[in-house]
Amino acid sequence: MTESVEETAGPAGAPGPASASGPALEGGYPAARLRLLQDEEPSGPDRRAALARLTDDWLAGLLKRHASAAGLSGTALVAVGGYGRGELSPRSDLDLLLLHDGRADAGALAALADHLWYPVWDLGLDLDHSVRTPPQARKAAREDLKVQLGLLDARHLAGDPELTATLRTTVYADWRETAPKRLPELHDMCQERAERQGELQYLLEPDLKEARGGLRDATALRAVAASWLADAPRGGLEAARTRLLDTRDALHLTTGRATDRLSLQEQDQVAEALGMLDADALLRQTYESARTISYAADVTWREVGRVLRARSVKPMLRGLLNGRTAGRGERSPLAEGVVELDGEAVLARTARPERDPALVLRAAAAAAQAGLPLATHAIRRCATAYATRPLPVPWPAEAREQLVTLLGAGAHTVPVWEALEAEGIITRLLPDWERVRCRPQRNPVHTWTVDRHLVETAVRASALTRRVHRPDLLLVAALLHDIGKGWPGDHSTAGETIARDVAGKLGFDARDTTVIATLVRHHLLLIETATRRDLDDPATVGAVADAVGGTGTLELLHALTEADALATGPAAWSTWRGGLVADLVKRVAARLAGEPEEDVRGADEPTAEQERLAIEAGRTGGPVLALRARTEPATEDAGEAPAQEPVGVELLIAVPDQPGVLPAAAGVLALHRLTVRAADLLLLDPIGDGPVLLLSWRVAAEYGSLPDADRLRVDLVRALDGSLDIPARLAERERAYARRSRVVLAPPPRVTVAGGSSRTATVIEVRAQDAHGLLHRIGRALETAGVAVRSAHISTLGANAVDAFYVTGTDGAPLADGAAQGVAAAVQAALQ
Structure with missing residues (x-):
């Protein structure tokens, strides 16, 4: 057999055989x-x-x-x-x-x-x-x-x-035959190319072939399909590939060169050749195509990994089981209706998305919190159900809280959000999103398209939630701050109107809606003022103070400014810029200090039901519980009065005042897998039989059904008399779930003394990642510190807990500054 004749090179125009x-x-x-x-x-x-x-x-x-x-x-x-x-x-x-x-x-x-x-x-x-x-x-x-x-x-x-x-x-x-070996090699090749060329869907001058989401990746997906091990989601994939090929054809004809890079100076001509409005329309279509291919690649490679892992495990299982049939993968609960299976968040067998329109957000939030991909089939089931039964407007509280939890999950928010967007969920939930989806930003300072920048800003804001009193408002404002870029004119002005409308649909009240709209309207105010105006001019500080209106909004705007800049790109934020903004914020806060502070919640008057429970607890000397559904008006149908729909469960507990009530009650709820969304603790003296602690909780089952109120009461009595060791039980629970570790890297907890918030008590404020037993640990730390909790106000905003405790010394007076700082340090140490 003759040797092969390979790679006989000859440059264009080189002389060949005489007859050639x-x-x-x-x-x-x-x-x-x-x-x-x-x-x-x-x-x-x-x-x-x-x-x-x-x-x-x-x-x-x-x-x-x-x-x-x-x-x-x-x-x-x-x-x-x-x-x-x-x-x-x-x-x-x-x-x-x-x-x-x-x-x-x-x-x-x-x-x-x-x-x-x-x-x-x-x-x-x-x-x-x-x-x-x-x-x-x-x-x-x-x-x-x-x-x-x-x-x-x-x-x-x-x-x-x-x-x-x-x-x-x-x-x-x-x-x-060799696919189990060659596919990982192909995946590594794709990853290396992506690191070298970048992501096509975000590049101002993308390489249509080599960048991630380009034609090379589409070819790789064909190869995976040919292996018969896995296949890509087919929806829109061939159309996306065709659009990229059409763009490359126009680029070749326009330039007369064999190039795959869509340079800025050629985009207008290519757009004209394709019959498109302008270069922005061309880039947006190119980004949409790349996003489709990238998403298909993500899903496909995840499936390849699952199949290869299963193949490597099967021989071992056969040996261990001695011929018995192996069962299905183990399911681990993540949230109500959501479980982990084979490294993905999937719907539980009992989940009914057609009856639970908030399920898609709950599943997305659970997946992001666990650092898991959300299974494509789960998203599609929810999308099909949502088409027939969307969320009511305004959204119920749970849906809003799950959106905030998703936004606050840090970097793991991005892949989950992209999966929802690829399957059309985001534009159904937030129709205004369509105008910014895949919209290019020609300013070279910007790393991302408008929509990805908004998500990245929420990711950056999630690391700043300990600095603000309302993390939920910060995260939603981060998601919406550039939403006006989909409309003509000043995007801040347009965005304010859109943000006000969206916040109302999400179910925020009028005051919170105004704050979100103000943040969106003025999200550039601090950075532009700090870098372009004379901060020593009183008029400069006064103008900013007038625009923000209050210290709470100023605090949120400061965090949003930093998150926005960090999400823009490395050139948008620096120590120098941060220092200028911080100086401006300090001056504006001083100006606002002379005005009435925003309301700080104090002891509310009890309702008739709360007072009845307090009287009964004082008379019997033991805890009294009431568990009932909370409702709010549903969306009005034409010609009908609004019905009442359940939005949560309220648990009222009245207990004669004694040491350890707060940590005991919080521990019992944690043992029963109840998540505390909001809570108030009040100290009453209803009939002269001694003070009674009244705890009003809004709770939800993490998964499964709610426990019986009598069972909760029995466990609370045991916790108070010491026969139920809550710390040991919670530690046992943590060990049991250690294998399902959450990979979200949350910011560390922050415990501060809120000076000037009350004349009759010291306010200890805790901002931390919500977790099992968090309130129990806080309560134990306060008890150990020897302070009395006069009232408490608990808020769980998405994945963030923002809790304020009004405490006094044994003499009933506010704590001295040194003692207050010591209590704050003790609570902080208990949460590390």
Whole structure:
């Protein structure tokens, strides 16, 4: 068998065999090719296919003529790669394989190859070529993944079809046999290319082929499908790939070069060639296509990993089970209706999304909090159900809280949000999102498109939630601060109107809605003022103070400013800028200090039911509980009075005042898997039988059903008399769930003394990540510190707990400054 003749290189225009150049140009191929490229019809896929057919005929004629003249048989010309798929862009290179059976003379074979390659170079076309026998081609594929990928698209052009058929059969058989080994290699190749080229959907000058989400990734997905191990989500994938190919065609025709990079100076011409409005419309379509391919790649590679893990485990299981059938993967609960299975967040078997429109947000929040991908089939089930039963307007409290939890999950928010967006959930929940989706930002300071920048700002804001009194308002304002960029005019002005409307739909009250709208309207105020105005001018500080209106809004705006800048790009924030903004905030806060402070909640008057429970607890000397559903008006139907819909469960507990009530009650709730969304603790003396602690909780079951009130009362009595060891039980619970560790890197807890908030008590404020037993640990720390809790106000805002405790010394007076700081330090230490 003769040796293969491989990679016989020759630059364009290089002199070939005497007979190659002239005959190669006969038959009118160059003129026909030029006419086809200049013709406005056909375009897109039809033109690529027509160009491939034209080239097929030309090359087939070359092989037939010169093989016959040399008396050679047992040869075949094969197109591979993009040409093998029948897709030729105007300046695409030609990937060709001259296949032979090994019986031909090496010199005659080399001469035949020259008669094929040189005419291509004479036309100025790039050529990737080789000459091999089928076994040699198979060996090269086994040794080089890129060769193997190209041969998966092998297509017969001319010569002996049996040679091509044999090669295709063996290549596909080898690919499927070696897929468990080659697919991880292919994934690594894709990852390395993405790190080198960036993400197409965010680049101002993207490489349509090499960047992540480009044509290379689409080809890789075809290879995965050919392995029969996994397949990509097909929805919109082929259309996305076609749009990128069409854009590359227009780029080739516009520039006259074989380039894949969509440069800024060429975008207007390419957009015009494609009949699009402008370069922004071109980029937006390009980004949407890349996002579709990237999402399909994420899902596909995750499925590949799952299949390969299962294959590696099965032999071990068979050995362990001695022939018994292995069961399904273990499910671990994450939230009501949501479980973890095989490294994904999926819907529980009992979940009914058609009856639970908030389930999609609960599932998304649970997935992000656990650092898990949200399974595609779970999203699609929820999307189908949501189409028939969307969330009521305004949203119920749970849906709003789950959205805040999702936004506050840090970096893990991004992949979950992108999955929801890819399946159309986000624009159903927030219709205004459609105008900013995939919208480019031509300012080079910006790293992301508008929509991704908004999500990134929420991610950055999640790390700043300990600095603000209302993390939920910060996170929602972060998500909406640039929402006006989808409309003409000043985006801050337009955004204020949109944010006010969205906040109302989410169920925020009038006051919170105004704060969110103010934050969106003035999200650039601090950075622009600090860097462009004289801070020593009283008018500068006064203007900012008038715009923000209060210290609470100023606090939120400061955090939003930093999050926005950090999410913009490395050039948008620095120590110098941060210092200027902090100086401005300090001056504005001083100006606002002379005005009435925003309301700080104190002891509220008890309701009639609360007073009744307090009287009964005082008379019986033991705890009294009431568990009832809280309702609010549902959306009005035409001609009907609004019905009442349940929005949560209220638990009222009245207990004669004694040490340890707060940590005992909080511990009992944690043991019963009840999440405290809001709570108040009041100290009453209703009938003179001694003070009674009244705890009013708004709770929800983390998963499963609510416990019986009598069972809660029994456990509370045991906790108070010491027969129920709550710390030990909670520690046992933590160990049991340690295998399902949450990977969210939450900011550390922050415990401060809120000076000036009350004249009759010291206010200890705790901001921390919500977790099992958090309130129990706080209560124990306060009890150990020897202070009396006069009242407490508990708020769980998404994944953040913001709790205020009004405490006094044993004499009933506020604590001295040193003592107060000591209590704060003790609570902080208990939460580390």
